[in-house]
Amino acid sequence: MLRGALLQISESDSVRSAVVKAPMSRAVVARYVAGETVPEAVGSAAELQTTHRMTTIDHLGEDVTDRAQAEHTRDVYVALLDALAEQDLAADGRAEVSVKLSAVGQAIPGDGDAMALEHAREICAAAQRLGTTVTIDMEDHTTTDRTLEAVRALRADFPWVGAVLQSYLHRTEADCRDLAHEGSRIRLCKGAYKEPESVAYQDGTDVDLSYVRCLKVLMAGQGYPMVATHDPRLVEIGSALAKHHDRSADSYEFQMLYGVRDLEQKRIADRGHQMRVYLPFGEDWYGYLVRRLAERPANVRFFLRSLATR
Numbered sequence: 303m304l305r306g307a308l309l310q311i312s313e314s315d316s317v318r319s320a321v322v323k324a325p326m327s328r329a330v331v332a333r334y335v336a337g338e339t340v341p342e343a344v345g346s347a348a349e350l351q352t353t354h355r356m357t358t359i360d361h362l363g364e365d366v367t368d369r370a371q372a373e374h375t376r377d378v379y380v381a382l383l384d385a386l387a388e389q390d391l392a393a394d395g396r397a398e399v400s401v402k403l404s405a406v407g408q409a410i411p412g413d414g415d416a417m418a419l420e421h422a423r424e425i426c427a428a429a430q431r432l433g434t435t436v437t438i439d440m441e442d443h444t445t446t447d448r449t450l451e452a453v454r455a456l457r458a459d460f461p462w463v464g465a466v467l468q469s470y471l472h473r474t475e476a477d478c479r480d481l482a483h484e485g486s487r488i489r490l491c492k493g494a495y496k497e498p499e500s501v502a503y504q505d506g507t508d509v510d511l512s513y514v515r516c517l518k519v520l521m522a523g524q525g526y527p528m529v530a531t532h533d534p535r536l537v538e539i540g541s542a543l544a545k546h547h548d549r550s551a552d553s554y555e556f557q558m559l560y561g562v563r564d565l566e567q568k569r570i571a572d573r574g575h576q577m578r579v580y581l582p583f584g585e586d587w588y589g590y591l592v593r594r595l596a597e598r599p600a601n602v603r604f605f606l607r608s609l610a611t612r
């Protein structure tokens with residue numbers, strides 16, 4: 303209930319403005335966001351590689367309604383990929399990028415889908431040139447079909463493009479079946495948006511059970527599952543399923559968010575699994591931060607205090 307309420311009030315412009323200006327917010331942001339600039343993001347990726355953690359880097363920003371902003375985001379991604387390659391961090395997909403289609407134009411009325419696809423294509427071309435990959439993030443359920451359609455179109459030229467599926471959606475087990483084919487990189491997460499009962503499980507246990515069903519399909523299939531969760535039980539189940547299906551260590555990976563369960567990330571990497579950290583950077587951190595706070599009631603204290611200290 304708290305999660306839903308937080309996601310709801312976060313949509314208010316006055317709440318956004320209060321939180322963004324509050325000094326307390328900065329401390330909370332620093333926990334989850336790896337700086338504002340490309341060099342800061344590259345520095346964090348380099349640091350994580352010293353403990354055998356790969357990265358997928360996200361330039362923060364979503365629901366862009368301005369064409370120039372969408373083009374700017376594309377340019378930042380291309381500059382980021384070049385900077386990663388210069389530091390020899392991108393080869394073999396060790397550092398890749400995650401892209402939200404709404405950050406590169408999907409939400410722009412009229413030709414938004416086509417624009418987002420074109421921008422994503424340019425980012426994929428840069429990634430291919432530098433020997434790394436791109437994963438297309440999944441946003442709220444109103445965009446699921448269009449996003450999967452864009453992934454299909456991108457895969458025609460870049461078969462390694464990753465997709466994200468959310469276990470809270472009723473449809474996801476069927477999507478897993480469709481997408482568990484050879485070469486298909488699928489990140490499975492629980493889902494971070496406020497979704498209606500008509501499309502999504504509302505109860506945490508149902509979301510977890512769905513996650514396990516989806517994971518079974520992905521691990522039994524021919525694709526490349528990316529197990530994105532901090533939930534210790536699901537990490538164990540992912541590991542057991544990989545073993546059960548005789549998967550080699552390079553045929554799946556675990557993923558967690560920057561700033562969440564850091565020691566566990568290192569432990570998973572030390573156990574010989576591939577571990578990738580989702581590393582967000584940029585100035586437009588508000589939407590991302592609210593979703594992280596909503597996932598953990600203890601964090602809400604910081605959120606409320608940041609409003610009170612204004």
Ligand code: FDA
Pocket residue numbers: 438439440441466468489491492493494495530531532533534557558559562563579580593594595597598601
């Ligand atoms: P759950 O929320 O049940 O958390 C399990 C445990 O992890 C908690 O008890 C706590 O210990 C710890 N934990 C979780 N979140 C925390 C936090 N914010 N701060 C501190 N501790 C925390 N979603 C989406 O809709 N579209 C997407 O494209 C992506 N992409 C994505 C990539 C990667 C790599 C990850 C790890 C996650 C996403 N997500 C996402 C977010 C995902 O949907 C989900 O909201 C979060 O991962 C939280 O769910 P958990 O599976 O971790 O379980």
